[in-house]
Amino acid sequence: MSELADAEAKSPAPKRSPSLEVEHVSLGYPGRRRGEQVLACRDLNMTVHQGEFVMLVGPSGCGKSTFLEALAGLVHVGAGEIRVDGRPIDGPAKDRSLVFQSPSLFPWRDVYGNVIFGCQAQGRLDAAAKARAEAVIKLVGLGDVAHRRARELSGGMKQRVNLARALVTEPSLLLLDEPFGALDAQTREVMQDELVRMWQGSAIESSTTAVFVTHDVAEAVLMADRVLVFSKSPGTIIDDIPVSLGRPRTAAVRSSREFMAYHDRILDALYGRPTYRAEGVEVASTGSPRSTRSEVSAP
Amino acid sequence: MTTAISDVTSSDPGPPVGGGSADPVLSFGSPGIGQRIPHASLLFGTVGVLLLLVAWQVCAVTGVVDIHISSDPTQVLRQDIHLFSTGAIWAPIGTTATEVGWALAIIILAGIPLGIVLGRFAMLRQMADPIVSILNSVPYVLFLPLIIFWFGLGERSRVVVVIWAGILPLIINTQAGVRNIDRDYLRVGTVFSVSRLRFFTSILIPAAMPFILTGLRLAVARALVGAIVVEFFLSANGLGYFVQNATSNFEMSTAMAGIVVMAVAALLLTRLIGAVERRVISWSQAQ
Ligand SMILES: Nc1ncnc2c1ncn2[C@@H]1O[C@H](COP(=O)(O)OP(=O)(O)O)[C@@H](O)[C@H]1O
Ligand SMILES: [Mg+2]
Numbered sequence: 001m002s003e004l005a006d007a008e009a010k011s012p013a014p015k016r017s018p019s020l021e022v023e024h025v026s027l028g029y030p031g032r033r034r035g036e037q038v039l040a041c042r043d044l045n046m047t048v049h050q051g052e053f054v055m056l057v058g059p060s061g062c063g064k065s066t067f068l069e070a071l072a073g074l075v076h077v078g079a080g081e082i083r084v085d086g087r088p089i090d091g092p093a094k095d096r097s098l099v100f101q102s103p104s105l106f107p108w109r110d111v112y113g114n115v116i117f118g119c120q121a122q123g124r125l126d127a128a129a130k131a132r133a134e135a136v137i138k139l140v141g142l143g144d145v146a147h148r149r150a151r152e153l154s155g156g157m158k159q160r161v162n163l164a165r166a167l168v169t170e171p172s173l174l175l176l177d178e179p180f181g182a183l184d185a186q187t188r189e190v191m192q193d194e195l196v197r198m199w200q201g202s203a204i205e206s207s208t209t210a211v212f213v214t215h216d217v218a219e220a221v222l223m224a225d226r227v228l229v230f231s232k233s234p235g236t237i238i239d240d241i242p243v244s245l246g247r248p249r250t251a252a253v254r255s256s257r258e259f260m261a262y263h264d265r266i267l268d269a270l271y272g273r274p275t276y277r278a279e280g281v282e283v284a285s286t287g288s289p290r291s292t293r294s295e296v297s298a299p
Numbered sequence: 300m301t302t303a304i305s306d307v308t309s310s311d312p313g314p315p316v317g318g319g320s321a322d323p324v325l326s327f328g329s330p331g332i333g334q335r336i337p338h339a340s341l342l343f344g345t346v347g348v349l350l351l352l353v354a355w356q357v358c359a360v361t362g363v364v365d366i367h368i369s370s371d372p373t374q375v376l377r378q379d380i381h382l383f384s385t386g387a388i389w390a391p392i393g394t395t396a397t398e399v400g401w402a403l404a405i406i407i408l409a410g411i412p413l414g415i416v417l418g419r420f421a422m423l424r425q426m427a428d429p430i431v432s433i434l435n436s437v438p439y440v441l442f443l444p445l446i447i448f449w450f451g452l453g454e455r456s457r458v459v460v461v462i463w464a465g466i467l468p469l470i471i472n473t474q475a476g477v478r479n480i481d482r483d484y485l486r487v488g489t490v491f492s493v494s495r496l497r498f499f500t501s502i503l504i505p506a507a508m509p510f511i512l513t514g515l516r517l518a519v520a521r522a523l524v525g526a527i528v529v530e531f532f533l534s535a536n537g538l539g540y541f542v543q544n545a546t547s548n549f550e551m552s553t554a555m556a557g558i559v560v561m562a563v564a565a566l567l568l569t570r571l572i573g574a575v576e577r578r579v580i581s582w583s584q585a586q
Contacts, residue, residue, distance in 0.1 A: 072490050091492075098490045104483035107582045108505045120501070121493035149582050169491070 018086075019209040020048040020071070020173060025080035027066050028234075037078070039234035040066040044080070046228060046237060050172075053199060053210045055220040057266060058230025064213040065101065067235070068177050071211060072098040084173055094122050097166035099176040103158035105150040111137060112146045114161050118169040129168065136164045139203050140194065156187040163195070170205065176212040180219070192222055193248075200247060217270075221262045222249055229269040239269035370551040378556040388560060391541040396564075398454065398537065399526050402461035406518050410466045411511060414473025415503070424474070435467040439525070443532055457529045457537075464525025468517035476510025477503060509576075509583040516572045523565050 025044040028037040041063030048054050058064050069075040071082060073092030082089050084096065097118060105114045115137055119129040137146050140160040150158065159179055166174060180188040198204050214220055220227045221243060229239040243262055245253055253259055336342060352372045358364045359371035366374075382388040417424045417431075443460065450456040480503065488502050504511075530539025538561050545554035 074486060074489055092490050094492060096490075100483065100486065102483060104487050106484065106487070106502070106505070108508070108580070117487070117501075118491040121488065121491035121497060123494065151582060 016050040018047045019050040019052070019084065020046070020211070021081075021083040021086075022046045023081045023083075025067075025070070025082060026078055026234075027063065027070050027075060028078055029066075039063075041230070041233075041235040043236055046240075048209055048211065048226075050207050050209055053212065053223060053225045055224035055227045056211060056213045056230060057215065057217060057220040057227055057270075058235055059232050059270065060215055062230045062233045062235035064215075064230060064235065065177050068098065068175050068211065068213050071173065072096055072175050074098075094124075094169065095171055096173045096175060097169045097171035099159075099163050099166045099174070099179045101177040101179070101181065103150075103155075103162045105158055105161055107150045110147045110149055111142055111153070111157075111161050114150060115164045115168055118165050122169065132170075133164075133168045136167050136203070139198060140164050156183055156191065159183060159191065163191075167198070167204065170208075172205075172208060174204070174208055174210045176210065178213055178215065181214070181216070188219075192219060196223060196248065217263055217266045218254075220266060221245070221259055222254065227262075227266055229266055239266070241265060241269070367549075368551060370555045374552040375555040375559060378552040379559055382553070382556055382560075388541070388557070391536055391538045391557070392560065392564075394534075394537040395526055395530065395539065398457050398461055399522055402458050402465065402522055402526070403519065405458070405462050406466045406469055406522065407515070409462075410469035410514070410518065411473050414470045414511075414514070415477055415499075415507075417470065418474040418477025418507075431467065431470060434463075435471065439463045440528060443529070447533060452533050456533065457526070460529040461522050461525040464528075465518040465522030468521065469511070469514040472510045472514025472517070473507060476507030476514075479510070480506045509580045512572065512576050512580060516569065516576075519568050519572060520565070523561075523568070527561070 022044050026039060026042045027044075028039045030036065031038040044067060046054075056064050056067070066075055070077050071084075071089070073089060073096065077089075084093075089096075106117065109117065112133065116125055116130065116133045119125045119133070134146070137143060140163060142157060142160055142164070145153065145157065150161070153161065159182075163176075163179060166176075180191050183191065199210070212223060224243045227239075227241045227243060228237050229241070230236070231238045241262065245256075245258060245262070249259075355369070356372050359366045359369060379388075417427055439460065442463065446459055446463070447456050450459050484502050484506055488498050493502065526537070527539035527542075530537040531543050534540040538557055542554050542557040542561070545551075545557060
């Protein structure tokens with residue numbers, strides 16, 4: 001534990017104005033019977049500050065997507081309140097963009113056409129937006145295929161378009177729903193690095209707040225300023241872990257003891273605290289089966 | 300889920316995947332014989348027709364069939380040349396083309412919006428469903444006397460019959476296309492706060508376009524049949540009447556010549572729609 005405490009003390013997160021406030025939010029879907037509600041997540045509370053990169057991690061089916069869609073304005077907020085920059089949200093708006101779990105591209109448009117769709121739909125496709133779209137396409141490495149149709153792209157390329165479409169609208173709140181979940185391990189790593197690079201560079205405004213959903217614990221530690229851990233369904237937040245690892249999180253950082261300590265703390269939160277933690281054993285070096293497992297699966 | 304009327308006439312293999320972006324130098328895979336030769340389908344199709352014509356000619360020359368009843372390809376060709384050189388065929392072609400042209404314009408302008416409205420609004424759809432399926436499954440020929448009674452013996456009646464014959468597949472297919480729209484497309488639209496108008500022009504219509512064009516292809520085929528049928532019944536001109544008149548005067552070559560004109564027109568229209576499909580919905584896997 002002391003390890004983590006030290007790390008947290010080293011670089012306290014810069015305190016900025018809250019960008020996203022969630023108070024007592026419960027979300028659900030209409031059930032089979034009339035009037036019945038099936039809870040997807042219950043009593044969510046959080047405050048996310050401007051410029052923070054928050055990772056939501058939880059077992060599948062715990063309501064992560066539902067929550068993210070509520071932030072995007074796709075799902076009706078049944079109880080509680082969500083505020084973005086101080087204003088309660090009421091449906092989708094221009095200040096929020098979602099990177100979908102499946103690429104969801106329009107096959108009749110080419111890469112460029114898909115990337116500008118967000119701005120076009122919001123009625124602000126001006127010269128600046130077009131220039132931004134071209135820049136972002138280059139940035140995500142699709143400069144050579146800007147005029148290819150969506151169906152001619154690989155899975156990784158499609159997800160890049162999905163990401164670029166959200167970035168071009170310059171949202172103040174960027175929402176990502178397991179954007180790399182369906183990719184092969186190698187492509188996933190490349191794209192994680194690219195996103196972090198954009199996040200740190202000037203490609204994404206430093207005031208942008210990101211909420212990124214994943215079920216991959218290593219991904220959570222790799223990207224996060226802060227990790228929120230969801231319980232099993234109906235999900236609620238059971239742990240809030242600031243990650244103060246330095247950036248960029250190079251291969252050395254990823255295999256560091258600190259990284260593994262975060263990794264294990266998240267697993268502990270997800271599965272309950274196993275006894276070996278209490279004994280202060282260094283998990284990373286003992287090679288316990290837990291430390292190699294990074295995918296969360298619902299038991 | 301509404302099922303679309305399937306398109307049985309489509310046998311084209313479609314354009315190569317990827318169109319213009321294919322690598323110009325390398326080519327991968329080993330295509331079958333049908334793809335190795337450029338325009339293979341056109342070539343083999345022509346060969347098929349020629350074989351049939353040769354067989355017909357042979358049967359006529361050897362006396363297997365009576366030439367007075369069956370005519371033969373050379374006579375039909377001669378008659379076609381004659382009909383075009385004297386200009387005798389232009390009036391019937393013009394009548395039928397005008398009829399079909401008006402009807403198709405109305406079919407497109409009314410059928411697509413109707414299909415979209417029925418696809419979007421469940422209550423209207425439930426109200427219209429029985430009517431649409433009755434109209435689609437009961438042969439319209441049955442209503443012919445009624446239509447004549449309502450609209451008279453003139454061109455108006457003929458256009459109405461052609462519309463009646465052709466519009467239903469377009470309505471049904473458009474409706475199916477609208478209803479089968481991918482939920483992901485709707486979500487993308489919603490997240491980026493798409494306006495109502497742009498939702499129609501940028502998402503709904505493009506997404507439904509493969510269904511719409513299939514419906515149109517069927518509509519054209521049925522409209523042509525409708526035009527001929529109605530001319531058999533109540534016309535003193537038009538290609539249908541021309542063929543019927545020639546047949547009753549026992550001028551088989553003239554009748555066949557008229558049929559050839561009709562067949563070529565039908566083929567050209569179908570090819571035109573195929574070309575539109577290749578341009579407009581080349582993105583669609585289904586094509
Ligand atoms: N459209 C829907 N209608 C009804 N139930 C749904 C719908 N979408 C998700 N659910 C249910 O809500 C719960 C949470 O789903 P989801 O938010 O997709 O979880 P996650 O993204 O964490 O895997 C699940 O039990 C799921 O079955
Ligand atoms: Mg999900």
